[in-house]
Amino acid sequence: MRVLIPNPLRSYTADAVAVVALGKTLAELTEDLDARYPGMRFRVIDEQGQIRQHIKFFVNGAQIRSLAEPLSDEDEVMIVCALSGG
Amino acid sequence: MAKAKTARGRGTTLLIATRKGLWQLHSEATRRTWRLAGPQFLGHIVHHCVADSRDRRTMLAAARTGHLGPTIFRSSDRGRTWHEAKQPPAFREGSGRVVDHTFWLTPGHVSTPGVWYAGTSPQGLFRSEDGGATWHGVDGFNDHPQRKAWCGGDQDATPDGPKLHSVLIDPRDARHMYIGMSSGGVFESTDGGADWRPLNRGVRADFLPDPDPEYGHDPHCVRMHPALPDRLYQQNHCGIYRLDRPAERWQDIGATMPKSVGAIGFPMVLHPRDPETLWVFPMDGSSVWPRVSPGGKPAVYRSVNGGKSWQRHATGLPRTQAWLTVKRQAMTGDADDPVGVYFGSTSGEIWGSRDEGRTWKCLAAHLPHVYAVEVA
Numbered sequence: 001m002r003v004l005i006p007n008p009l010r011s012y013t014a015d016a017v018a019v020v021a022l023g024k025t026l027a028e029l030t031e032d033l034d035a036r037y038p039g040m041r042f043r044v045i046d047e048q049g050q051i052r053q054h055i056k057f058f059v060n061g062a063q064i065r066s067l068a069e070p071l072s073d074e075d076e077v078m079i080v081c082a083l084s085g086g
Numbered sequence: 087m088a089k090a091k092t093a094r095g096r097g098t099t100l101l102i103a104t105r106k107g108l109w110q111l112h113s114e115a116t117r118r119t120w121r122l123a124g125p126q127f128l129g130h131i132v133h134h135c136v137a138d139s140r141d142r143r144t145m146l147a148a149a150r151t152g153h154l155g156p157t158i159f160r161s162s163d164r165g166r167t168w169h170e171a172k173q174p175p176a177f178r179e180g181s182g183r184v185v186d187h188t189f190w191l192t193p194g195h196v197s198t199p200g201v202w203y204a205g206t207s208p209q210g211l212f213r214s215e216d217g218g219a220t221w222h223g224v225d226g227f228n229d230h231p232q233r234k235a236w237c238g239g240d241q242d243a244t245p246d247g248p249k250l251h252s253v254l255i256d257p258r259d260a261r262h263m264y265i266g267m268s269s270g271g272v273f274e275s276t277d278g279g280a281d282w283r284p285l286n287r288g289v290r291a292d293f294l295p296d297p298d299p300e301y302g303h304d305p306h307c308v309r310m311h312p313a314l315p316d317r318l319y320q321q322n323h324c325g326i327y328r329l330d331r332p333a334e335r336w337q338d339i340g341a342t343m344p345k346s347v348g349a350i351g352f353p354m355v356l357h358p359r360d361p362e363t364l365w366v367f368p369m370d371g372s373s374v375w376p377r378v379s380p381g382g383k384p385a386v387y388r389s390v391n392g393g394k395s396w397q398r399h400a401t402g403l404p405r406t407q408a409w410l411t412v413k414r415q416a417m418t419g420d421a422d423d424p425v426g427v428y429f430g431s432t433s434g435e436i437w438g439s440r441d442e443g444r445t446w447k448c449l450a451a452h453l454p455h456v457y458a459v460e461v462a
Contacts, residue, residue, distance in 0.1 A: 009154070043155045046184040048184055081152075
């Protein structure tokens with residue numbers, strides 16, 4: 001499925017704005033992303049398996065808060081860095 | 087005291103870690119002129135960048151961004167190119183704890199090339215054996231049965247997160263080390279981190295009901311003298327202290343600071359060869375803890391007698407309405423003769439002295455909030 005990558009993570013994808021990854025759940029998808037782009041997963045998922053505080057996942061435009069969320073190959077996933085900082 | 091070989095002829099390089107990236111300041115041999123280079127990691131919060139004096143090539147930088155989780159960047163060519171750690175410091179899955187950022191980096195003992203230690207926020211101790219590529223928790227500390235009692239709970243944390251810092255390795259013994267914790271105090275291990283004990287007697291903790299507790303203190307910066315490792319100093323939230331091992335009780339050496347200035351501050355720098363000489367940067371610790379130069383008049387204070395007395399040095403620093411904050415890792419010294427002393431402020435200025443703190447010059451300005459300054 002297609003995964004849209006936010007600007008702060010594009011150093012992992014050679015600046016690709018969108019990539020392809022696989023997974024039956026959001027958890028599996030993030031593991032596949034990490035296999036293709038080493039180090040990316042830990043920047044968005046912490047060591048206790050939780051989505052980091054300022055990161056949001058959207059599947060087909062709807063925010064998803066659980067990594068157990070099932071996915072299908074036709075889904076579009078967007079990783080978003082929540083507005084914050086300064 | 088024998089005069090040691092100095093680094094004259096090579097110039098000095100400062101590694102400046104800031105809230106928005108990493109800069110380097112390079113001088114020629116006389117340290118009169120400086121060139122600013124950077125930024126690298128623009129936009130990243132770089133908490134600490136340290137060069138490995140064991141090989142003079144390796145550098146590590148502890149970084150995170152506002153959104154992304156923490157990581158470590160590694161360079162093996164003195165900072166020209168960087169690669170991310172494969173496995174940054176992270177608490178054990180199932181522990182319920184999450185590293186917010188790596189706060190402190192220390193190269194290991196000279197007999198253990200490739201070994202590094204990291205202190206994190208919240209407090210955790212990590213070790214790498216491959217030059218920072220992969221990191222593992224020091225279970226002897228992170229899973230110590232007393233750790234929660236030592237560190238306190240979330241309500242005991244400092245507003246920007248409790249920190250494990252001041253990881254000190256005894257040059258005589260790779261297994262002998264000290265750490266400091268912003269909520270907890272100073273702790274010692276003599277078995278490579280397998281076990282730890284508090285070492286805080288004699289240090290005040292005015293914010294606690296017990297006037298002389300075993301732990302719970304707030305050391306801001308702890309230093310061990312490289313030529314006399316039994317001599318420790320600390321700049322604490324409650325003053326300045328010195329410990330001469332094997333003694334177990336710290337002595338208050340901040341009481342001789344002028345009362346109008348006080349003995350509160352964050353950083354502390356030791357002379358590389360003389361165990362009696364050290365520098366501090368006092369900040370206002372009264373009322374709501376402004377933590378800026380007392381009275382708006384920044385000054386460095388130096389002692390040349392182990393803290394028995396202090397001299398104010400401010401020539402060249404702004405004389406008034408200069409409210410500087412210097413964080414605990416943002417002051418350092420080189421190994422030259424005379425020693426160069428440097429500090430960076432949260433207002434983005436780097437100040438340097440070529441004469442052991444007597445006179446000062448602004449080396450760079452308009453940088454972001456400075457977190458750390460280290461000599462490469």
